[in-house]
Amino acid sequence: MEEIALTPRRSRLALAAVAVAGSVVLALAACGGGSSGNSGSVSVPAGGTDDGTTITLWSRAPLEKQATNAVKEYNKSHKNQVKLELLPNDDVEGKVGAAVQTDSLPDILAGDVVRVPYWTQQGIFRDLTQQIDALPNKADLQSGHIKAGTVDGKEHTLPFVTDISVMVWNKDLYKAAGLDPEKGPANLNDFVTQAKAVAALGKKDVAGTYVAGQSGGALVFTLFPMLWGNGEKALNDAGTQSMANSDSAKKIYAAYRELANTPNGLGAGSKTETGATWTAPFQNGKVGVEPYPATAVSALFKTSKFQIGVAPIPGVDGGSSTFLGGDAIGISKDSKHVAQAWNFLAWLMSEQAQQSVFADNNDTASNIKVLENGYKSADPRTLIANGTIKTGQTPIATNFNEAFNAAGSPWQILFQDAVWGDASKVDSDNQAITSALGQ
Amino acid sequence: MAPPTSSDQSGSARLAPHHDPDQSSDQSGPARLAPSHDPDQSVTPILTGTPRRQARRVASRSRTSRAENRTGWLFAAPTAILLLLLFVAPIVVVVVMAGSRWTLLGGAQGNNFPDNFTRLFDDPLLKQSIWFTVKYTALTTVILMPVALGLALLVQEARQWNNLLRTAILVPSALGIASASLLFYALYSPQVGPITHILEALGGPGGQSSVLGSPSGALWGTVILVVWRFAGFYMLLNMVGLQAIPNEVYEAAKLDGPGRWKTLTSITLPLLRPTIAMTMILSITGSLLAFDQFYILTKGGPNNSTMTVVQLIYRDAFETHKDLGMAAALSVLLLLALVVINTLQLRALRVGADEE
Numbered sequence: 001m002e003e004i005a006l007t008p009r010r011s012r013l014a015l016a017a018v019a020v021a022g023s024v025v026l027a028l029a030a031c032g033g034g035s036s037g038n039s040g041s042v043s044v045p046a047g048g049t050d051d052g053t054t055i056t057l058w059s060r061a062p063l064e065k066q067a068t069n070a071v072k073e074y075n076k077s078h079k080n081q082v083k084l085e086l087l088p089n090d091d092v093e094g095k096v097g098a099a100v101q102t103d104s105l106p107d108i109l110a111g112d113v114v115r116v117p118y119w120t121q122q123g124i125f126r127d128l129t130q131q132i133d134a135l136p137n138k139a140d141l142q143s144g145h146i147k148a149g150t151v152d153g154k155e156h157t158l159p160f161v162t163d164i165s166v167m168v169w170n171k172d173l174y175k176a177a178g179l180d181p182e183k184g185p186a187n188l189n190d191f192v193t194q195a196k197a198v199a200a201l202g203k204k205d206v207a208g209t210y211v212a213g214q215s216g217g218a219l220v221f222t223l224f225p226m227l228w229g230n231g232e233k234a235l236n237d238a239g240t241q242s243m244a245n246s247d248s249a250k251k252i253y254a255a256y257r258e259l260a261n262t263p264n265g266l267g268a269g270s271k272t273e274t275g276a277t278w279t280a281p282f283q284n285g286k287v288g289v290e291p292y293p294a295t296a297v298s299a300l301f302k303t304s305k306f307q308i309g310v311a312p313i314p315g316v317d318g319g320s321s322t323f324l325g326g327d328a329i330g331i332s333k334d335s336k337h338v339a340q341a342w343n344f345l346a347w348l349m350s351e352q353a354q355q356s357v358f359a360d361n362n363d364t365a366s367n368i369k370v371l372e373n374g375y376k377s378a379d380p381r382t383l384i385a386n387g388t389i390k391t392g393q394t395p396i397a398t399n400f401n402e403a404f405n406a407a408g409s410p411w412q413i414l415f416q417d418a419v420w421g422d423a424s425k426v427d428s429d430n431q432a433i434t435s436a437l438g439q
Numbered sequence: 440m441a442p443p444t445s446s447d448q449s450g451s452a453r454l455a456p457h458h459d460p461d462q463s464s465d466q467s468g469p470a471r472l473a474p475s476h477d478p479d480q481s482v483t484p485i486l487t488g489t490p491r492r493q494a495r496r497v498a499s500r501s502r503t504s505r506a507e508n509r510t511g512w513l514f515a516a517p518t519a520i521l522l523l524l525l526f527v528a529p530i531v532v533v534v535v536m537a538g539s540r541w542t543l544l545g546g547a548q549g550n551n552f553p554d555n556f557t558r559l560f561d562d563p564l565l566k567q568s569i570w571f572t573v574k575y576t577a578l579t580t581v582i583l584m585p586v587a588l589g590l591a592l593l594v595q596e597a598r599q600w601n602n603l604l605r606t607a608i609l610v611p612s613a614l615g616i617a618s619a620s621l622l623f624y625a626l627y628s629p630q631v632g633p634i635t636h637i638l639e640a641l642g643g644p645g646g647q648s649s650v651l652g653s654p655s656g657a658l659w660g661t662v663i664l665v666v667w668r669f670a671g672f673y674m675l676l677n678m679v680g681l682q683a684i685p686n687e688v689y690e691a692a693k694l695d696g697p698g699r700w701k702t703l704t705s706i707t708l709p710l711l712r713p714t715i716a717m718t719m720i721l722s723i724t725g726s727l728l729a730f731d732q733f734y735i736l737t738k739g740g741p742n743n744s745t746m747t748v749v750q751l752i753y754r755d756a757f758e759t760h761k762d763l764g765m766a767a768a769l770s771v772l773l774l775l776a777l778v779v780i781n782t783l784q785l786r787a788l789r790v791g792a793d794e795e
Contacts (some may be wrong), residue, residue: 093543093757093758093761094543094756094757096544097543097544097757097761097763100543100544100546101544101546118544118761119544122542122544122545124544214738214740214741268629268630268635268649269628269629269630269649269652271649271652271741272649272651272652272740272741274738274740277628277630277631280630281630284630286630401758401759402758402759402760402761406754406758406759407738407739407740407754407758408738408739408740408742408743408746408754409759412740412742413742413743416741416742417742421742436759439760
């Protein structure tokens with residue numbers, strides 16, 4: 001065989017490359033573009049349809065317990081079967097983004113309630129206004145998670161898992177510090193005084209309080225209620241303006257700054273805590289008093305070696321509130337089983353399901369009737385936590401994640417400056433939050 | 440189409456032509472279809488190469504030649520298609536993305552060039568992250584290269600303990616970078632790790648300040664992790680280079696009776712040049728693309744002080760702006776920067792090698 005010159009003619013090769021690549025691009029673009037126009041209202045029977053369909057549900061890993069309980073209970077009593085997939089917390093945005101562009105979202109999508117306004121605005125959820133308004137017990141549901149998914153008066157989401165923040169304290173340390181172990185802080189001053197008393201014990205590794213300095217999410221969860229309790233706002237109603245430089249907000253930062261400058265006032269690692277381990281120090285008995293997730297503390301009631309006190313998070317000058325966090329849930333634009341998916345949601349909102357899925361497992365229900373009557377045999381501290389829901393709030397802003405929750409967010413930088421850095425930057429840092437909200 | 444060539448570059452021994460045709464059959468072979476590589480193709484260097492022979496042929500366009508041309512294409516097709524799908528297509532997609540409004544949830548929304556680029560440059564974090572990435576790259580390379588070479592010199596001779604040492608130094612390279620980062624995250628943690636306490640006992644700042652808490656602590660903490668993780672790997676590369684130096688050279692040099700230092704600087708290092716150049720290219724490119732270790736250890740903190748360019752790409756795409764177009768624009772810029780840097784490095788290497 002004669003030798004063949006294998007050197008390709010470049011121009012032709014280049015042409016072919018461009019052609020192939022171009023067709024890939026077109027195909028991708030077609031995928032991305034073909035996803036609009038199916039988010040309108042659909043006719044669904046009031047209770048949905050239970051006909052043995054398999055429904056897919058995405059939730060995130062931190063809510064594994066509640067999500068699994070809900071799915072197990074539903075599958076036990078229904079012909080429809082829900083298939084649950086848990087996403088790692090940090091992968092949610094990427095996974096949902098990819099699924100949106102390839103029209104492969106699950107039937108039901110649950111997500112962090114602070115992400116929900118953006119998702120809703122981007123048309124990820126179906127309009128469920130008719131169905132939600134027709135729920136017989138809509139008035140009993142905590143409304144924060146419904147409001148988060150409301151765009152132009154159209155409702156898209158319901159509460160899935162409600163997680164709230166409460167003030168917790170270590171009664172053993174309080175006793176040792178000469179404090180009344182039955183009385184938690186009633187305002188910001190109490191908080192500082194009590195934290196300082198525990199700090200003054202001078203015990204190894206024991207601190208007055210602890211804060212997740214590099215977790216914007218944990219910081220809004222624990223600090224916003226101090227503003228709300230005081231009757232103030234953290235954001236304007238449109239979610240476009242930050243009020244994190246109000247006088248009350250500055251008092252909160254000053255309190256933490258004072259503790260940071262007190263020996264053992266703020267636990268070691270507070271400044272760098274990214275949220276990965278922020279519940280651990282209290283759990284290990286190393287913290288005096290701290291605003292804390294209710295779900296995490298209820299898990300400690302039986303297991304901890306020390307006594308725990310629970311109270312609502314106090315406002316700066318008094319009053320109290322909580323952050324209605326957790327995950328909201330809705331039916332995705334890509335669902336082909338809307339009636340069946342609604343069957344799951346409608347069931348989950350019923351008192352019976354709220355009782356068996358949440359109350360009976362000592363988790364926080366989203367139905368106020370169940371919160372009032374469903375915890376007869378529960379720990380009295382769970383009742384204290386549940387009682388805060390009526391006064392709780394959910395901050396709603398399309399770009400909330402970008403402004404507050406994302407790593408290195410302007411809110412995180414504001415808190416770092418205010419507590420450990422140059423506190424005079426708070427006003428300009430707040431301006432940066434506002435511009436992130438407005439993007 | 441490039442004209443038939445007759446090139447004769449004496450210094451081009453390290454430029455490898457795509458193929459190496461036999462000159463004598465140039466005129467007679469009907470299979471000579473197209474002129475081959477052009478002589479200006481100066482950016483295909485490899486470290487060792489065969490001498491380049493000039494290629495010269497005549498284009499003849501008979502029917503048989505077309506058929507054979509087709510056969511040739513068929514042979515090349517599988518590779519060409521793979522190359523297009525896996526390499527060319529993604530790059531084209533990224534370039535198209537960079538010129539489009541393309542959000543994470545909204546998908547492609549048409550051309551908006553150059554909006555993504557102007558928005559990028561409006562972000563004060565861009566300058567900060569570029570500066571940090573360069574600083575980090577310089578630090579790691581300056582520390583890692585001598586450490587790796589030193590370790591290689593230390594353990595290259597077959598002595599009793601050296602096998603054990605080599606293994607010990609190489610073990611971290613068997614860990615994934617993510618696992619290694621998690622390990623260091625735990626070590627640095629003031630709650631569960633020992634390092635804060637050790638620093639405290641040594642008189643360092645205790646209590647509040649964990650290693651990753653200050654910008655410089657976070658930077659150095661990461662550099663130490665990276666040196667620990669990669670020293671063994673680069674040591675291995677250096678050992679291969681050292682073993683490629685023939686013993687005869689050392690024996691010949693012995694006649695002049697040089698000391699150890701002189702042997703190192705005048706013989707070992709110059710002959711190790713290709714290896715050193717390769718490890719530097721690997722280290723610099725790798726460091727400029729740093730992501731995993733910072734994502735796990737610092738998340739770019741404290742206060743965005745350890746934000747690398749690749750982290751910024753990730754943030755723009757998935758966390759803050761949720762804008763794939765912006766992220767793609769930054770990726771394109773980074774790609775161009777890397778092409779320029781690598782070209783310069785290779786050229787410097789070649790020029791240096793030609794001097795000898």
